[in-house]
Amino acid sequence: MSTATATKTTTFASALNTAMSDAMEADDSVVVFGEDVGTLGGVFRITDGLTKRFGENRCFDTPLAESGIAGTAVGMAINGMRPVIEMQFDAFAYPALEQIFSHIAKMANRTRGRVRLPIVIRIPYGGGVGGVEHHCDSSEAYYAHTAGLKVFTPATVADAYLMLREAIDTEDPVVFFEPKKLYWSKAGEDLTALRQQYESSMDSAEGDSPRVGAAGNATVVRAGTDVSIISYGPSVPTVLKAAEAAAEDGISAEVLDLRSVVPFDEEALVRTVQKTGRAVVVAEAQGFVSVASEIVARIQERCFHSLASPVLRVTGFDIPYPAPKLEEHHLPDVDRILDALDELQWED
Structure with a gap:
């Protein structure tokens, strides 16, 4: 894939690749490393061409040792680098969780802000690609529960570029969840225009972290009046398909894409639920003690008197990720979302 050319049709994967390439071009302290990210360009080819363009000192392979990758990033960040690491x-x-939880997440607080760790931890996640065990987990709740980490998860080509650029330029650690099944999705996005949009936002940003209107700002991706469907990352396209199907039955569904789990845009959540009076939360991860659970709790706390029906969840089942032939039953799909809509109380 090209890292520098703008195209009218852009894939999610090429948007991520270009974001890293542009960040490396803009800042010599940005380095990319992980398992097979150099010569091979990554299992999903997201880092394709970066070693050739920037050299083996800026994009390089590591041993198969995730704890070592994360620990190396800590040392490099303390010494002025901006590591982008791939799990x-x-x-x-x-x-790598011990390094992430005990050091990366806590360093700024431990040093009263004197030592910041501008590390991006890229994690391909979620199902829908026929992967086997250990290849399709939705582990966002672990990181969202860990104070000191930001947790981003784009669902569109534009957000893939803008949010990764923002993550790399942020002074604190970001866990960047990339939905694997969206890598090959396409959109009519001009990468040159996205680059200009990001650079313009940086010119007007205040403080030590960029604000491009992505992280911490949920977006209504489909307006509606009858029910709010809240989701993020890999489930957003599925939710949009369900909303289209619901419209055929006369139900107007508003779809809210959270875009980032931490920071969490509670005000956008409140606005949409107070508007519609009903809510369904959709996520691939297991439902028990999940991000979806927290969203439901926030709705109950802030929107209780606006609710015309109990808040429902459509999630993965509370089991280890199943074998490939069973994942279509495990993952939330259009039918399961429509079933949840049917369970809502529609009487006036």
Whole structure:
């Protein structure tokens, strides 16, 4: 894939690739490393061409040791670098959790802000690609529960570029969840225009972190009046299809894409639920003690008197990720979302 050319039709993967390339071009302290990200360009080819363009000192392969990858990033960040590290698959990141939870998340607080760690931890996650065990986890709740980490998860080509650029320029650690099944999705986005949009936002940004209207700002991606469907990352396209199907039955569904889990746009959540009076939360992760659970709790706390029906969830089941032939039953799909809409109380 090209890292520098603008195209009228852009894939999610090429948007991520270009975001890293542009960040490396703009700042010599940005380095990319992880398992097979150099010569191979990553399992999903997201880092394709970066080593050739910037050299082996800026984009390089590491041993198969996730804890070592994360620990190396800590040392580099303390010494002025901006590491972008890749965990090859979602569940592969678990050996690095001690480094992430005990050091990366806590360093700024431990040093009263004197030591900041501008590290981006890229994690391909979620199902829908026929992967086997350890390749399709939705582990966002672990990181969202850990104070000191930001957690981003784009669902569109534009957000893939803008939010990754923002993550790299942020002074604190960001766990950047990339929905694997969206890597090959396409949109009519001009990468040159996205680059200009980002650079313009940086010129007007205040403080030490960029604000491009992505992280911390949820977006209504489909307006509606009867029910709010709240989602993020890989589930957003599925929710949009369900909203289209619901419209055929006379139900007007508003779809809210959270875009980032931490920071969390509670005000946007409140606005949409107070507007419609009904809510369904959709996510691929297991439902028990999940991000979806927290969203439901926030709705109950802030919107109780606006609700015409109990808040429902459509999530993955509370089991280890199943074998590929069973994942279509495990993941939220249009039919399960429509079933949830049917369960809402529609009487006036």
